[in-house]
Amino acid sequence: DAGVIQSPRHEVTEMGQEVTLRCKPISGHDYLFWYRQTMMRGLELLIYFNNNVPIDDSGMPEDRFSAKMPNASFSTLKIQPSEPRDSAVYFCASSLIYHYGYTFGSGTRLTVV
Amino acid sequence: KQEVTQIPAALSVPEGENLVLNCSFTDSAIYNLQWFRQDPGKGLTSLLLIQSSQREQTSGRLNASLDKSSGRSTLYIAASQPGDSATYLCAVLHRSSSGNTGKLIFGQGTTLQVKP
Numbered sequence: 059d060a061g062v063i064q065s066p067r068h069e070v071t072e073m074g075q076e077v078t079l080r081c082k083p084i085s086g087h088d089y090l091f092w093y094r095q096t097m098m099r100g101l102e103l104l105i106y107f108n109n110n111v112p113i114d115d116s117g118m119p120e121d122r123f124s125a126k127m128p129n130a131s132f133s134t135l136k137i138q139p140s141e142p143r144d145s146a147v148y149f150c151a152s153s154l155i156y157h158y159g160y161t162f163g164s165g166t167r168l169t170v171v
Numbered sequence: 172k173q174e175v176t177q178i179p180a181a182l183s184v185p186e187g188e189n190l191v192l193n194c195s196f197t198d199s200a201i202y203n204l205q206w207f208r209q210d211p212g213k214g215l216t217s218l219l220l221i222q223s224s225q226r227e228q229t230s231g232r233l234n235a236s237l238d239k240s241s242g243r244s245t246l247y248i249a250a251s252q253p254g255d256s257a258t259y260l261c262a263v264l265h266r267s268s269s270g271n272t273g274k275l276i277f278g279q280g281t282t283l284q285v286k287p
Contacts, residue, residue, distance in 0.1 A: 101277040157202035162215040
């Protein structure tokens with residue numbers, strides 16, 4: 059199994075631009091999670107899906123952030139418009155059953171200048 | 172509100188030493204507790220997962236314990252090696268009030284340096 063795959067690994071964009079981060083979960087995993095990691099706040103849960111349906115998006119910081127999961131093998135996290143304070147590492151994780159272990163992707167390092 | 176705290180924030184030890192990393196959480200309503208390792212610029216690697224009904228889990232030189240009633244977990248690393256240098260993160264899967272969902276809530280991590 060290739061694990062959780064995220065793309066791109068690095069993204070540098072200018073303030074105001076739209077950014078789309080992508081994630082392919084492990085095949086067969088029913089749960090998908092988006093996390094953000096910063097030095098100040100550590101790892102924060104943004105949103106998670108169960109069977110492609112968003113369950114809890116209370117961690118999404120603003121309306122500028124949106125996430126979709128059109129099918130079981132693909133999810134996107136979009137920021138529009140991006141701001142410098144969105145600079146962080148964004149992780150995607152998946153789980154077969156949420157109270158079992160989570161497998162994390164390698165992350166996307168986003169820099170907004 | 173569930174909060175997870177890890178002490179110390181950083182630790183430096185000579186190679187070969189046994190060491191303990193601490194994690195505490197404020198709400199005992201958890202499904203499980205998971206320890207992760209994160210190397211600089213990399214993702215998270217799961218080390219050990221302890222279900223709420225369990226007391227400990229072992230993998231090689233690693234042993235994790237869980238005392239749910241006191242809200243504490245420890246990660247014991249035996250005979251530390253320079254390759255163990257990384258940030259270790261503790262996370263609890265917090266049980267929601269409805270009981271049928273959960274959120275994985277992380278501590279800030281302990282950065283470990285093992286000197287040759």
